[in-house]
Amino acid sequence: MKTGKLTGAKKNENRVELTFEEAVITIEVITENIVRVLNPCWKADYASIAIEKNVSIGTEFSFAEEKDKICIETSDLKLEVGDDFAFSFYDKSGKCLLSSYSGKRVIKETISEKTKKLLEAEGHKAAGGSKDYAVQVLFNRCGDEFFYGMGDKTGFLNKGGYAYENWNSDIPQLHNETMPALYKSIPFVMVKKTEGQPYGLFFDNTFHSYMDFGKENSSYFYYGADNGNLDFYFMTGDHLKDIVGKYTYLTGRAPMPQLWTLGYHQCRWGYENAEDIRKVAHLMRENHIPCESVQYDIDYMDGFRVFTWDEENYGPKGQLINELKQDGFKAVCIIDPGVKKDEGYFMYDEGIRNDYFAKDKDSEVYVNEVWPGDAVYPDFGREEVRKWWGDSHKILTDMGVQGIWNDMNEPASFRGPLPLDVQFHIGDRLTDHSEVHNVYGHFMSMGTYEGMKKITGKRPLVITRACYAGSQKYAAVWTGDNQSVWSHLRMLIPQLCNLGMSGFTIAGTDIGGFGGDSNAELMVRWVQAATFSTFFRNHCAKGQIMQEPWEFGEKVVRIYRKYVELHYRFLPYIYDLLHESQENGLPVMRPLVLNYDDDANTYELNDEYMVGENILVAPVVDQGVTKRMVYLPKGTWVDYWTKERYQGESYIIADAPIDTLPMYIKENSIIPMYENVQYVGEKAYDKLELLVAGKEAHYTHYQDNGEDFKYMDGEYNLYTFDWENGELKTNLVHEGYEKYKTVEVNVI
Numbered sequence: 001m002k003t004g005k006l007t008g009a010k011k012n013e014n015r016v017e018l019t020f021e022e023a024v025i026t027i028e029v030i031t032e033n034i035v036r037v038l039n040p041c042w043k044a045d046y047a048s049i050a051i052e053k054n055v056s057i058g059t060e061f062s063f064a065e066e067k068d069k070i071c072i073e074t075s076d077l078k079l080e081v082g083d084d085f086a087f088s089f090y091d092k093s094g095k096c097l098l099s100s101y102s103g104k105r106v107i108k109e110t111i112s113e114k115t116k117k118l119l120e121a122e123g124h125k126a127a128g129g130s131k132d133y134a135v136q137v138l139f140n141r142c143g144d145e146f147f148y149g150m151g152d153k154t155g156f157l158n159k160g161g162y163a164y165e166n167w168n169s170d171i172p173q174l175h176n177e178t179m180p181a182l183y184k185s186i187p188f189v190m191v192k193k194t195e196g197q198p199y200g201l202f203f204d205n206t207f208h209s210y211m212d213f214g215k216e217n218s219s220y221f222y223y224g225a226d227n228g229n230l231d232f233y234f235m236t237g238d239h240l241k242d243i244v245g246k247y248t249y250l251t252g253r254a255p256m257p258q259l260w261t262l263g264y265h266q267c268r269w270g271y272e273n274a275e276d277i278r279k280v281a282h283l284m285r286e287n288h289i290p291c292e293s294v295q296y297d298i299d300y301m302d303g304f305r306v307f308t309w310d311e312e313n314y315g316p317k318g319q320l321i322n323e324l325k326q327d328g329f330k331a332v333c334i335i336d337p338g339v340k341k342d343e344g345y346f347m348y349d350e351g352i353r354n355d356y357f358a359k360d361k362d363s364e365v366y367v368n369e370v371w372p373g374d375a376v377y378p379d380f381g382r383e384e385v386r387k388w389w390g391d392s393h394k395i396l397t398d399m400g401v402q403g404i405w406n407d408m409n410e411p412a413s414f415r416g417p418l419p420l421d422v423q424f425h426i427g428d429r430l431t432d433h434s435e436v437h438n439v440y441g442h443f444m445s446m447g448t449y450e451g452m453k454k455i456t457g458k459r460p461l462v463i464t465r466a467c468y469a470g471s472q473k474y475a476a477v478w479t480g481d482n483q484s485v486w487s488h489l490r491m492l493i494p495q496l497c498n499l500g501m502s503g504f505t506i507a508g509t510d511i512g513g514f515g516g517d518s519n520a521e522l523m524v525r526w527v528q529a530a531t532f533s534t535f536f537r538n539h540c541a542k543g544q545i546m547q548e549p550w551e552f553g554e555k556v557v558r559i560y561r562k563y564v565e566l567h568y569r570f571l572p573y574i575y576d577l578l579h580e581s582q583e584n585g586l587p588v589m590r591p592l593v594l595n596y597d598d599d600a601n602t603y604e605l606n607d608e609y610m611v612g613e614n615i616l617v618a619p620v621v622d623q624g625v626t627k628r629m630v631y632l633p634k635g636t637w638v639d640y641w642t643k644e645r646y647q648g649e650s651y652i653i654a655d656a657p658i659d660t661l662p663m664y665i666k667e668n669s670i671i672p673m674y675e676n677v678q679y680v681g682e683k684a685y686d687k688l689e690l691l692v693a694g695k696e697a698h699y700t701h702y703q704d705n706g707e708d709f710k711y712m713d714g715e716y717n718l719y720t721f722d723w724e725n726g727e728l729k730t731n732l733v734h735e736g737y738e739k740y741k742t743v744e745v746n747v748i
């Protein structure tokens with residue numbers, strides 16, 4: 001992007017407008033450690049979709065014009081900008097954190113037709129040449145950067161050396177580490193160097209975009225986009241945790257969920273009638289595996305028409321839901337965006353009558369194909385359409401539905417992708433699919449969340465497959481159609497950790513794998529690895545072998561139950577972390593690097609994770625393995641099972657027979673636990689157990705009704721627990737809810 005020489009600079013409140021020969025770029029000081037850089041090469045009056053509130057707080061900063069550069073300095077960072085938009089960000093000590101790359105991209109050469117044919121003869125594919133993007137910025141790469149974030153991208157924790165695209169994609173093929181894109185677009189990356197402060201970059205642009213972390217050339221990394229503005233936020237802080245905090249300060253934090261939604265869910269695209277669902281529900285209880293919902297995939301609908309119910313196969317509306325409710329099951333139903341093109345079907349008729357569907361370039365309602373056959377796409381970027389959609393959920397809630405699972409909202413289409421010129425809106429502004437694609441799932445979740453909140457008054461459970469930065473305010477996510485292979489079990493750790501660092505504190509993968517046939521060992525290791533995930537669901541596809549735990553025999557049931565129960569035992573700890581996250585944006589499931597970013601041994605740890613600060617989990621992610629190496633960071637660690645103590649900053653070999661998930665509790669910590677139940681609500685949680693490790697520990701615990709928004713009016717309790725010399729001191733810092741009858745201490 002050419003800008004030319006810097007010709008002038010003007011300060012206006014928290015902004016500095018830089019005039020170049022060929023561009024005007026605005027630097028906005030958001031806080032002392034967040035700066036926005038905007039080159040409105042596309043639209044000056046663009047309102048962010050990810051950032052909904054005014055985030056700019058009056059921040060003092062100095063602004064100086066020097067000979068050939070301008071200098072903007074806050075208490076925490078300094079930015080220098082010169083000709084051709086050459087820039088450098090410095091930390092408060094004057095150390096350069098990030099600077100623009102002044103060379104040109106080395107665009108890969110396209111190979112000759114002859115070579116291409118030769119490659120293709122054996123079935124290979126040429127990578128092809130790359131091109132400069134309409135929007136593009138290059139950064140110097142020092143070589144010792146580790147890149148984290150980017151949402152659900154495949155592969156490893158550290159994204160260095162890989163290239164990605166942000167273009168929400170429905171990918172049924174085996175997800176592997178070279179895939180550029182999956183279902184979500186979160187153009188946020190955190191960079192940690194071996195030395196010095198970390199920083200974060202959020203590129204707020206919904207068009208198809210590209211991020212290359214040194215794959216094309218090890219001298220630079222870049223961001224590119226097909227259209228839109230160059231609009232990025234640079235943020236820094238002392239630790240990676242601060243960067244997550246700043247990113248979620250900008251894009252918002254996941255609200256408190258209902259407690260039951262954090263429990264276990266069973267699903268299969270393949271429960272084809274009421275009997276199938278009923279049977280699974282009964283077997284969950286018979287096998288004493290705690291469970292909140294047996295989820296309703298698309299077959300519950302009448303001909304895949306959204307907001308309908310197939311009475312022939314699923315019985316009279318509400319009956320099955322009510323029956324299972326008696327046994328503690330909550331109903332969670334899938335809703336896809338595609339509305340069947342079918343005159344006489346109310347959703348289609350209402351949408352046509354009110355002009356709610358996207359149109360093609362000739363202004364005819366655009367039709368593609370999804371599950372119901374010919375289908376049309378609601379124009380969710382319009383508030384009126386979202387409201388209509390949200391209100392339509394009353395049809396489901398009247399039947400007793402309590403949670404909504406949004407799928408196929410990339411949006412998916414079976415007759416080729418939606419052309420880029422399909423017309424959509426953002427607010428009242430007419431635009432097209434190229435801008436809306438990556439936020440289609442975001443707007444759908446937003447409409448669903450707002451509708452469900454208004455109708456039920458409860459904290460909505462919305463699960464979405466596609467989304468954009470900031471969607472965490474409306475929906476939890478799962479990682480889409482994984483497969484029953486060990487590499488996908490292994491990948492769930494970096495994938496969920498990166499989603500967590502990208503704001504999605506409530507996330508999960510399909511336990512056992514969605515596509516392909518699972519097996520006993522894989523099931524057991526999968527449920528162990530996912531034990532602390534915040535969306536905890538076993539799900540698989542039609543045509544694959546059945547995947548409920550009892551399908552693999554008594555031994556699997558026994559081990560599976562052990563870990564589902566363990567998940568339930570730790571629910572108050574998970575809930576506390578989500579509560580804390582309202583303030584700090586930090587996820588429940590964390591890579592070790594997030595907690596120990598001054599320990600280089602953690603930077604590439606792909607097969608361990610932490611739950612908050614106090615639990616370290618090291619799942620087995622390979623077939624046949626019964627011992628594994630575990631890295632323990634600074635401190636003393638207590639083996640949860642054997643109670644053995646280990647000194648940290650060391651590698652140990654952990655025993656991991658098939659029924660054991662290696663888990664360590666940090667010395668000097670308190671972890672709250674609940675007793676076992678078959679489902680949340682089975683009995684009142686009136687006893688709190690405190691698992692205490694060490695001689696001295698402090699912990700803050702949060703308690704509310706786990707359902708609605710009354711906590712916002714003070715209906716909650718906040719306790720602090722201090723453990724010293726074998727004695728527990730309890731302090732009720734805030735009292736606004738029914739207290740526990742008993743608090744029990746269990747010392748490790």
Ligand code: GLC
Binds near residue numbers: 297465514541
């Ligand atoms: C998609 C979803 C999957 C679901 C299926 C049928 O593949 O990702 O979870 O079961 O559609 O609705």
